[in-house]
Structure formats: C-alpha cells, structure tokens
Amino acid sequence: MRLFTVKYLTANLLTRLLTCSLIYLVISTQALASTNKYLSHKLAGNTVVISTNLATVTLNAYGEGAIAIHYQSHKDKLPASQLPSFAIKEHAVTSRFVIKENNEQLTLTLNKLSAVINKSPFSISYYQKSNDQENKLLIAEEQGFFSGTVNEVTENPALEGSSTLTKVTKKLAVQGFRFTLNDSEKLLGGGERVLGMNRRGHSFPLYNRAHYGYSTQSEQMNFSIPAVMSSNKYIVLFDNSAKGYMDLAKKEQNILEFSAVAGRMAYIVFSADTYPKLLNNYVDVTGKQPLPPRWSLGNFASRFGYRSEAEVRATVNKFIDLDFPLDALILDLYWFGKDIKGHMGNLAWDKNAFPEPEKMIADLKAQGVKTILITEPFVLSTSSKWQDAVEQQALAQDEHGNAKQFDFYFGNTGLVDVFNKKGRDWFNDIYKTLYQQGITGWWGDLGEPEVHPSDTLHTLDDGTVVNADAIHNVYGHQWAKMVFEHQLKMNPEQRPFILMRSGFAGSQRYGMIPWTGDVSRSWDGLKPQVELSLQMSLLGMAYTHSDLGGFAGGEKFDQEMYIRWLQYGVFQPIYRPHGQDNIAPEVVFHDQETQDILRKFIKLRYKLLPYNYTLAYENSTTGMPLMRPLFFAQELDQKDENYLASFDNASSYLWGDALLVTPVVAANVSSVAVNLPAGVWFDYFTHDNQPAKKYQGGQTINLPTSLATLPVLVRAGAFIPMIDDIQSTQDYDASQLTLHYYADKSVTSANYEMYEDDGKTYQAIEQGLFELLQFSAKQQNNHLSIKLNRTGNGYKGMPKERTMTVVIHNIGQAPNKITLNNKVINNAIWQAKDHSLTVTFTWQHQPLTLTIQ
Incomplete structure (x- = not known):
C-alpha cells in the first residue's frame, strides 16, 4: 500500500504531493x-x-x-x-x-x-x-x-x-x-537519494519523507542516513x-x-x-543484520492490492499452474477494509472479503507460500480501535496530554507512540493476534512517519518528553525494533521478516528490509535503482531493493521495461514485483512471451539460492553487502586511474564476488558498455552450444544483449553452487548440488566457502548450527585440481551425503585423465560445443580432490 494511487487523487492533492518541498x-x-x-x-x-x-x-x-x-x-x-x-x-x-x-x-x-x-x-x-x-x-x-x-x-x-x-x-x-x-x-552517503554516486557538492535535508513517483532525481526520500563514506x-x-x-x-x-x-x-x-x-x-x-529466513530470497506475489480471499487463492494457484516458483504473498491494506480511506487502524480482517483468513493462511503455507501483512502506525479517530488506543494511552500526545489528532489523506488520525511502552504493548497485542493466526512476516508502511506534525509529543520509557522533530528520523527504526523484539518473544526460534520503508543508521540490526519507495513505473524509475541500493548497502542496509516493474503510474504495459526490471531483480537482494494494480505487477498475468522469458530468470534466482544464501551469511558476519560497487574490486590498486572514477559508476555492480551485473535501463538496447575490473571475465549468458566468450579485464567493453538475456559476466576463478528447480524454498534440497567452476590459466588458485543451515533457526550462526562447504582450485599449465572439504557442527536435517555435479567451464579440450582421490573415473562428460566438463559423484563430506589432466 502507498499513501495514494493516481486514480483516486484529486488534482489538488496530486499537486500538493508532487510539488511541495x-x-x-x-x-x-x-x-x-x-x-x-x-x-x-x-x-x-x-x-x-x-x-x-x-x-x-x-x-x-x-x-x-x-x-x-x-x-x-x-x-x-x-x-x-x-x-x-x-x-x-x-x-x-x-x-x-x-x-x-x-x-x-x-x-x-x-x-x-x-x-x-x-x-x-x-x-x-x-x-x-x-x-x-x-x-x-x-x-x-x-x-x-x-x-x-x-x-x-x-x-x-x-x-x-x-x-x-x-x-x-x-x-x-x-x-x-x-x-x-x-x-x-569523493563522498557517498546520505541514504536514499537520487543524486549520482558521488554526492560531494550536494546539500539535502535529513528528514525521512516519501517522494511519490520519483525517477532520475530526488534530494529527499523515505530513508535518510546521516553519514558519508569517503574514498x-x-x-x-x-x-x-x-x-x-x-x-x-x-x-x-x-x-x-x-x-x-x-x-x-x-x-x-x-x-x-x-x-x-x-x-x-x-x-x-x-549492529549486524541478522540472517534472514531462506524463503525471503525467493519470489513474492505483491500488489496494491489483493481485495479478497478468492483473488489471493487464484493468484497463488496461477503461479503454481504456470510453473513459476513462489514463496510469499503480501496483502496490502484491503485485508482490513474494502476502501483506501476510512479503515486505517482497524488492523483486523474484513470478514466479507476474507471470510476464513486462518484457513487461507494455512492452505497457502501448505503450498509453500508465506503470508505477509501490511500494518501502519496511524489509527483513525473513526476506526474501531480508536477508543481503545486512547484509553490505553497508546498514541502520541499533544501539549495538553491528550491523544494528538491531525488530518491526512486517510482521515483524522493519531499516531502510535512506539517510543513508549504503553504504545508498544498496545501495538504488540495486535501483532500477537495476527501471528497466532499464522502470519509469517510483517510489512510496516508509512513509517517515516508519513505525516508527523512538529508539535506531536513522544514519551520515552524514562519519562523524557520530546517533540516530533527531535526523533522523527528514528520512528521507523524504533518501530522495527518493537516488531523484531516482540516477534522473538513470541517465537525465539523463528527468524523475523520485517519489510519497512523508513529507518535510521543501525536499523539493520533489527532485521529491517527496506525498499526504495514509490518509484515511477517507467524507464526513468528503473535507472536509479542500482545507485539507491548501493548507497544504502554501503551504510549497513544491505537488503534495500526496489518494487520490481515500478510502482507509480503507467498508462499501459511496457513489456520491455517490465522484463528488464524483473531480470535485474534476480540479482538484487529481495525479489518482489509490486505496483498499483492498473497494470498487473505479477508476471503470471502477462503474455506468454513475457512469461517464457521471465520464468527462466525466476527459476535461475532459485537455482542460485546456495550462492545467494552465502552472500546473506557474509553480510550477517562481516557487513559485506550483497550488491557491491565496482570500486571494491579496484581498491587494492589505487594507482589505477579507474579507481576514483569507479566511485561514480552506478551502471554496473558486483553481485557477490563472482558476478558482474549491468542492468539494461533503456529501450531497444542491443549492447551495453561495461567497465571491467581487473582479471578475466566470461559472458554468463553465452548462447547454448557455444563456449563462454572471454574478456580481459581493465578495459571498457560493449557487451551484446537481447531481450532474453541480461548483461552478466562471471569472474574467472569463480565457484557458483546451484540447486535443481523447485516450486518454493519449502522444497529446498542441498543434497543435490551443482558446482560450477570457471577455469582459466590466468587464475592459478581460487577459494570459495558455501554456507548452509536449516534456513529458519534464529541465530543459527551464533549457535554453530551450520556447515561450511569449502571448495578450492589450483591450476598450472594443463593440470587442474579441485578440492572439497566440509567443516562446522551441522544442523538438523543436514544431508549425510551429497550428489555432486561439478561443471568446469573453459576446458578447451577433452582431458586425458580424471581422478577422484587418485582413483580414475570414466563417467565424466566433456562437451566440445561449449568447452565444459561435467563430473558427477557422491560426496560424504570427507576431503576429496578432483584432478583433471
């Protein structure tokens, strides 16, 4: 849900929202x-x-x-x-x-x-x-x-x-x-802004505030971080x-x-x-970002919004029938009211539209789909919960000690005081009821707060009273903390999922997953998304992502723009198409060509789960973002003339260490310019039956692309673990693992560590409930060896053994001899058409060495 949707706006309201500054x-x-x-x-x-x-x-x-x-x-x-x-x-x-x-x-x-x-x-x-x-x-x-x-x-x-x-x-x-x-x-920072990567020479407010329909320029958005990172x-x-x-x-x-x-x-x-x-x-x-549940890296069905239980069930069934993986469905504000206005604060099911919510949630869960609900911190004075909120002293106050009331788009309202225990207790009782009904994740919207009069008074737990301006930028931060801590109180073993659009420095420690606000549904809306995610990731908020396909406006379906945005989404932290429903955000409601192209990409997202989940582990243990700027790859050689220039680059980014991604952000593009870091790089989407095209790093190349592919390069020496196709992470099975290695004579040694746990236990890392699969490679002349090892205490449900399929790319000729722990094996397959070698064997997690001569 968002503050407004175009078809419901009066001309005056639209003018106010788009021009006030x-x-x-x-x-x-x-x-x-x-x-x-x-x-x-x-x-x-x-x-x-x-x-x-x-x-x-x-x-x-x-x-x-x-x-x-x-x-x-x-x-x-x-x-x-x-x-x-x-x-x-x-x-x-x-x-x-x-x-x-x-x-x-x-x-x-x-x-x-x-x-x-x-x-x-x-x-x-x-x-x-x-x-x-x-x-x-x-x-x-x-x-x-x-x-x-x-x-x-x-x-x-x-x-x-x-x-x-x-x-x-x-x-x-x-x-x-x-x-x-x-x-x-050069200076990066300030949080969500569209100003270019190097923000030196800019001045802007520190005041969290929505910017509806933004595109290629914005000085003020939902999430301010009052910090800079210097070159x-x-x-x-x-x-x-x-x-x-x-x-x-x-x-x-x-x-x-x-x-x-x-x-x-x-x-x-x-x-x-x-x-x-x-x-x-x-x-x-x-604070470090807690490891999210594995399912959060899957595909989400989301829109503004699903209006009935029947629509929800039909949507989920359509994903399954059309062979699209799905892990979560998000319900916008219609779950508690049939209209946009007049219902905020009810936060209870509209039984006319959702007659059996608990059964619906349970049935979706049986299909591998979690249910996530939107909540807002505003309680309308006309809502069913207003009087109770007033009596429980849950709302921020005015100078006379009464609940502060003010008008905004949805009606006359008050604001839950999340800084005060009484406000948190009242709000948490609502979350408790919904959690007991089966809700798995929470979406906090309008948490800037969207409207926050300066004379609103908040009371801290120690009795200190401050006005809204003093703590405005940490309202969403405090709200996330409340939800996070209460979720763990209700279930200490379950990892919280908290989607919020506003917060502060350090909000990542409460598991906050931000998005980049109400972006224009246009090419211009797509263009700044890499900049926004990189800027936030470099200051701790590594799961910042966009409404895939764009949210605001759009007169008709733009197939090419939609496909390009959802292709890019495979390599952003959260995969969540979302938008106003005058154009369907979900791929299953579009034409067959669009579906056929994007089905492969969404399935790729799921195949990459072992790689992506390891990126999440790295972030939770070290702060390294999932999306990384190119200057990370060039910092070791600061004499390189491209080092400082790379600070300005928001066209390409690294997805982990292995993949270099350049989203297509304009129509009718047949190639993109890519500034390559040092090393050797392969075209990840080389056509079938052809060897992967190789590029020498340290130069700018024009990488060909078509609507069916995305410009992605893979680093020589990279290991990429993958699984087979699944319908949802409920079916996740790492006992069948495909390990890709991109060999090149320029890389004499390479190392990679893959993280695995049960995908759901809170603090699995801290408790030691995980395993690390360690892969290394050494290559000299025509001799390549790949070693496998496993460490860690393990976890419940861990595979006792794995069927390993090792695919080595860039093997120019059929090997003379292949051994596994010095025993010759004869079941390897070398493909002359694409210069790949495939070896399959059973691994019981003992140290193994695969040698190719």
Whole structure:
C-alpha cells in the first residue's frame, strides 16, 4: 500500500504531493570552537571525559576502528539533548584508548585510528596509520561544534484547488558539526537519494519523507542516513535523530557540515585499510543484520492490492499452474477494509472479503507460500480501535496530554507512540493476534512517519518528553525494533521478516528490509535503482531493493521495461514485483512471451539460492553487502586511474564476488558498455552450444544483449553452487548440488566457502548450527585440481551425503585423465560445443580432490 494511487487523487492533492518541498538554507553560523578551550580530562572506565569552558566532550572507542564523540553544551539542558544514541547497538562494548598528552595536544589511539585533540582552540583531527606506519589525516573538525540558524522554506499551493505555489519561510535554530575535506576525495552517503554516486557538492535535508513517483532525481526520500563514506576509507556518522540537513561541500568548498534542530550532538568516525574492513567496523558498532529466513530470497506475489480471499487463492494457484516458483504473498491494506480511506487502524480482517483468513493462511503455507501483512502506525479517530488506543494511552500526545489528532489523506488520525511502552504493548497485542493466526512476516508502511506534525509529543520509557522533530528520523527504526523484539518473544526460534520503508543508521540490526519507495513505473524509475541500493548497502542496509516493474503510474504495459526490471531483480537482494494494480505487477498475468522469458530468470534466482544464501551469511558476519560497487574490486590498486572514477559508476555492480551485473535501463538496447575490473571475465549468458566468450579485464567493453538475456559476466576463478528447480524454498534440497567452476590459466588458485543451515533457526550462526562447504582450485599449465572439504557442527536435517555435479567451464579440450582421490573415473562428460566438463559423484563430506589432466 502507498499513501495514494493516481486514480483516486484529486488534482489538488496530486499537486500538493508532487510539488511541495522543503529547502534548507544556512544563513548564519556561530562557531564555538574558536572560543572553546580544553580545561581537563579524566578516564571513567574506557570513556575519556574532557571538560572545556563551553561543553563536556566524551569519547569512546569501539572495536578495531571506531571512535564516538558526544558534545554536551553547558547551555543546552533541553531533554532532546539527552537522548541516547539510536545508531550504536545495544550493549556495545567499548575498547581502551592508548592516551598520550603534551602541552598542546591530547592523543587518543585505537589500533590504527587516532583522535588528536588540539587544546586551544579546542578541535579534534582523526588520523589513520597506514601499512608503512605513516599517519594519514582522514578528516578534521573545521569549527567543531557550532550553532546557527536555518531558513526552512515550504512551498505549498496558494489556495485549495490551486496549482499556484506560495513560499512560507520559517527560521529554525540548529546545532551541528563542520569538518574539513581534502580536494580530491569523493563522498557517498546520505541514504536514499537520487543524486549520482558521488554526492560531494550536494546539500539535502535529513528528514525521512516519501517522494511519490520519483525517477532520475530526488534530494529527499523515505530513508535518510546521516553519514558519508569517503574514498579515503573512512565513514563519519552524525549520531542525531532529529530533523536536520547535510551539506557535502556545496555551500563552502571542502567543508562537510551536519546540523539538526534538536537532539544529541554526537558523531562517530570509522576507519580501516580496506572497504570490507571499513564496513565491518561500521556494523560492529551499529549492529549486524541478522540472517534472514531462506524463503525471503525467493519470489513474492505483491500488489496494491489483493481485495479478497478468492483473488489471493487464484493468484497463488496461477503461479503454481504456470510453473513459476513462489514463496510469499503480501496483502496490502484491503485485508482490513474494502476502501483506501476510512479503515486505517482497524488492523483486523474484513470478514466479507476474507471470510476464513486462518484457513487461507494455512492452505497457502501448505503450498509453500508465506503470508505477509501490511500494518501502519496511524489509527483513525473513526476506526474501531480508536477508543481503545486512547484509553490505553497508546498514541502520541499533544501539549495538553491528550491523544494528538491531525488530518491526512486517510482521515483524522493519531499516531502510535512506539517510543513508549504503553504504545508498544498496545501495538504488540495486535501483532500477537495476527501471528497466532499464522502470519509469517510483517510489512510496516508509512513509517517515516508519513505525516508527523512538529508539535506531536513522544514519551520515552524514562519519562523524557520530546517533540516530533527531535526523533522523527528514528520512528521507523524504533518501530522495527518493537516488531523484531516482540516477534522473538513470541517465537525465539523463528527468524523475523520485517519489510519497512523508513529507518535510521543501525536499523539493520533489527532485521529491517527496506525498499526504495514509490518509484515511477517507467524507464526513468528503473535507472536509479542500482545507485539507491548501493548507497544504502554501503551504510549497513544491505537488503534495500526496489518494487520490481515500478510502482507509480503507467498508462499501459511496457513489456520491455517490465522484463528488464524483473531480470535485474534476480540479482538484487529481495525479489518482489509490486505496483498499483492498473497494470498487473505479477508476471503470471502477462503474455506468454513475457512469461517464457521471465520464468527462466525466476527459476535461475532459485537455482542460485546456495550462492545467494552465502552472500546473506557474509553480510550477517562481516557487513559485506550483497550488491557491491565496482570500486571494491579496484581498491587494492589505487594507482589505477579507474579507481576514483569507479566511485561514480552506478551502471554496473558486483553481485557477490563472482558476478558482474549491468542492468539494461533503456529501450531497444542491443549492447551495453561495461567497465571491467581487473582479471578475466566470461559472458554468463553465452548462447547454448557455444563456449563462454572471454574478456580481459581493465578495459571498457560493449557487451551484446537481447531481450532474453541480461548483461552478466562471471569472474574467472569463480565457484557458483546451484540447486535443481523447485516450486518454493519449502522444497529446498542441498543434497543435490551443482558446482560450477570457471577455469582459466590466468587464475592459478581460487577459494570459495558455501554456507548452509536449516534456513529458519534464529541465530543459527551464533549457535554453530551450520556447515561450511569449502571448495578450492589450483591450476598450472594443463593440470587442474579441485578440492572439497566440509567443516562446522551441522544442523538438523543436514544431508549425510551429497550428489555432486561439478561443471568446469573453459576446458578447451577433452582431458586425458580424471581422478577422484587418485582413483580414475570414466563417467565424466566433456562437451566440445561449449568447452565444459561435467563430473558427477557422491560426496560424504570427507576431503576429496578432483584432478583433471
């Protein structure tokens, strides 16, 4: 569900939603650093507390490469300034600084990262010790903590029904931090924006807000992350939940500025020698994404929306009858009301449309299909649950202590206060009832919140009362935490599934799966999707994905655009076609050619489950995203002239380490330009009966494509494990495993580790309930050996043995001899037409060596 659908909008409402904007302009700042002077410091546990004449500054070290800084001004005693960190994970363990001091400076060192505090005037600079033992300046406070004012300019229609805009200006007091950048570094970050990968030179709001129907440009969307990642291998995170803005050297050259109207004045600096390690340091502090259930990597049926039980059953049966795998069906707002307006907050089944919901859910589950429900945090004053929510004090309040009421598109409403135990308990009772009915996953919509008046008051569990602006950006974050923790309380063994469109830095630790909002159903809507997912993934939100096929608008079905979007979706974290139902989002409702092309791709998605699930494991243990920018592949050779240029590349990306994907984002394309990282690459979709075409890396190639294929390359030396076709992950069977290896003489050795567990147990990794299948290859001249090994404690239902089919690509001639643990085997098949060798054998998980000569 979304806030609106085109056919229901009045012209005035559409004008309001598409043209209203907020503009933030800093008109004055007052530096505190110039008059701020060090007085003294003390050590409290691992925390360094510095007293200055203007503030108390605390510094904490975390992990191997993160330093958190909190400024508490002596003048600011407002409750919002005392808010806790929402970014830092619960029960985070601090590390110990090595402290050195002289008359001018205080130096705090954590591993290779140092904070150098200049005593007068007070400021902090951050240095990273490189491998050659030199200290490199990463970033430095330019003014440190500052205060100032901002003009907030709101553009609204002048009159009801008018398209003429009028500007309303409001002056706001802000506080924040200013940092000095170097001339050449590039900056990524800010969360969901469509601005290009390098966001240096841009300024934008920090205020989660929906952008309906966006396409190739957007400065403000559903999910702000107040952080930047630099090409100099550091991250700065502004640890503040309030309404604010970021300026990435737009207003002033080489100045990075964060500010907010309220809240905690704090930031965290992360650094490392490599990008994977930098991400690891980031998630060590903000939290790692729990491993999702395996079924979440399957195919979803979703639309705005299914209106009846009969429609749901018919849709699922159509997927099965037409031989399309399916794992989940998502119900939009019609499950609790027949109309768009007037029912929000009921959150109980409309029995006219869904007469037997529990039986329906059970029957779908028997077919391998999970049921996911939309919920929203708004309770209309006309809904059946309004009075109960008021009596239970579940809603955010106004200045008089009453439930805060305001009007928005769906009617007069209140907002559940998820920051308060009473609000959470009331909301959780609803989730409990639905879970007991068989619901497997949750969809939280409108959680920016969509409408959030500034004078709305939220009460924290400790009794602190803050207004909406102070915690706006963490509403969705707190809501996800509530759902996550309650789900585990109801069933500690089941992995939660939580789809949400808004959150904050660190929301990944609550299993949040975000999407990129109400994108235009058009080529222009498809174009920015790689940028959006990469930007979010680089700051922890690795499951960010798009409504495949586009959501908003569209006059008629565009077959080519639809196919290209769903092809790309095979190599994005979640496979979920979704859109307004004037055009069917589901492939089963389209023509046979569309179905025949996409059936192969959706089945490929399922065949790749062992590979994709291993990517999920890597993310949960290290923070590595599933979708990876090309500069990850080029960072080891920073002298390469393509290294900095690769920061701007949102045309291609790596899906794991093995696959290089370039989505087709324009009509009538017969080839795409691909910038190849170093190494040797093979065309993954080479036509049958032909050897895979090989390309040398370090150059730009034009890769041919047709509507039936997607431009995908596979790295020489890559292992890709696959399974046979299945109807849903309920049928997942890793006892029959096909292992592809892409051999090339340029790769003398290669290693790969495949993760397996039961696909559902919460904290299977932490409990050791898994196995790791380890594959390695060595090639010298015409001799290739592939070793297989298995480690791990195992899990319930683990195969005792596996039927292994090893397919080795790029074998130019029939082998003279093939042995398995030194025993000659004769059942291998070499295909001259495509230069592949297939060997099948039974593996009981003992160490094995397959040798080809």
